Amino acid sequence: MELRLLRYFWTIAEEENISRAAEILHVTQPTLSRQLRELETELGTPLFERQNKGLVLTDAGLFLKNRAAEILRLTQQTTQEFADRKSQLFSGHIAVGCVEADNSDTLAMMLEDFVSDYPQVTFHIFSSASDIITDQLDKGLLDVAILLEPVNTDKYATLTLPRTEKWGLLVSQDSFLADRPVIEPADIAGMPLMLSNRPEVQHLLLAWSGLTAAQLNVVGTYNLSFNVLPLVAHQVAAALMIAGALSNRQPADTRFIPLKPAIQTNCVLVWRRDRLMTPVVRAFVRYFQEAFGTGAAAKQDTN
Numbered sequence: 001m002e003l004r005l006l007r008y009f010w011t012i013a014e015e016e017n018i019s020r021a022a023e024i025l026h027v028t029q030p031t032l033s034r035q036l037r038e039l040e041t042e043l044g045t046p047l048f049e050r051q052n053k054g055l056v057l058t059d060a061g062l063f064l065k066n067r068a069a070e071i072l073r074l075t076q077q078t079t080q081e082f083a084d085r086k087s088q089l090f091s092g093h094i095a096v097g098c099v100e101a102d103n104s105d106t107l108a109m110m111l112e113d114f115v116s117d118y119p120q121v122t123f124h125i126f127s128s129a130s131d132i133i134t135d136q137l138d139k140g141l142l143d144v145a146i147l148l149e150p151v152n153t154d155k156y157a158t159l160t161l162p163r164t165e166k167w168g169l170l171v172s173q174d175s176f177l178a179d180r181p182v183i184e185p186a187d188i189a190g191m192p193l194m195l196s197n198r199p200e201v202q203h204l205l206l207a208w209s210g211l212t213a214a215q216l217n218v219v220g221t222y223n224l225s226f227n228v229l230p231l232v233a234h235q236v237a238a239a240l241m242i243a244g245a246l247s248n249r250q251p252a253d254t255r256f257i258p259l260k261p262a263i264q265t266n267c268v269l270v271w272r273r274d275r276l277m278t279p280v281v282r283a284f285v286r287y288f289q290e291a292f293g294t295g296a297a298a299k300q301d302t303n
Helices: 003-015 018-025 029-043 059-089 104-117 130-138 199-209 226-233 279-292
Strands: 048-051 054-057 092-098 121-127 144-148 156-172 192-196 217-222 238-242 254-258 264-272
Touching (some): 003 018, 003 059, 054 059, 092 104, 092 130, 104 121, 104 144, 104 279, 130 144, 156 226, 156 279, 226 238, 226 254, 264 279
Antiparallel strands (some): 048 054, 144 264, 156 238, 156 254, 156 264
């Protein structure tokens, strides 16, 4: 027997009139009459006697009304207890690290949904390069983080995010490369470059280009792209980066040119395998798992 039918029956019994009950329940009178007949058929007994002044409960109807009141009250109480438990359990704080990438929007989207469902939760976002974020994660100052591949995730449980990040060179619009549709390995030999200070990124470029470290003219390194943008614009050097790091802030006097062969990597959500997560952090990770799947792309241990 559906709770909906019990609620319909109980309202009719309270009002002793199908028309008034239909108004309260926001259904049509024929619909409510049909549902009542189906309930009586299902139970094999009439529940009301039709009299001039309205409906009067039969003995079976009186018995069902008492039971329906108990069931509906218990249902309401249980629903409220879960709502109260949800509010009490998922209050707290979550600290999230995030690199400069297109997937910053993914983090924003997930946090928006999470705090909407759990308004008592507060959060802190720490934006930096992957190596600094992982250091904060290892020290317990961050609960979870979004990192950009390539990155060593041996110590972490991971969930790969679906949006890929495109690598390329940011060059001045006055550069001899500015009109090129793509950057190929031969283009960067001896060219002044600024690279991430992460060894993984430097190895990525060497593997892509087939060049040796001695053949690269690296004039500077950086951890965040913001401070190198003016250097690129003034032709001090071109900067290797992902397109997502330039979202809504690429200077008009620069051009982002993708690499060919293309390099596309993913961002990963990571958390320490050996650390017990709070209920809030565990719930936040599950939001990502439900949104992006827990199959082959995910290697988790949520304690």
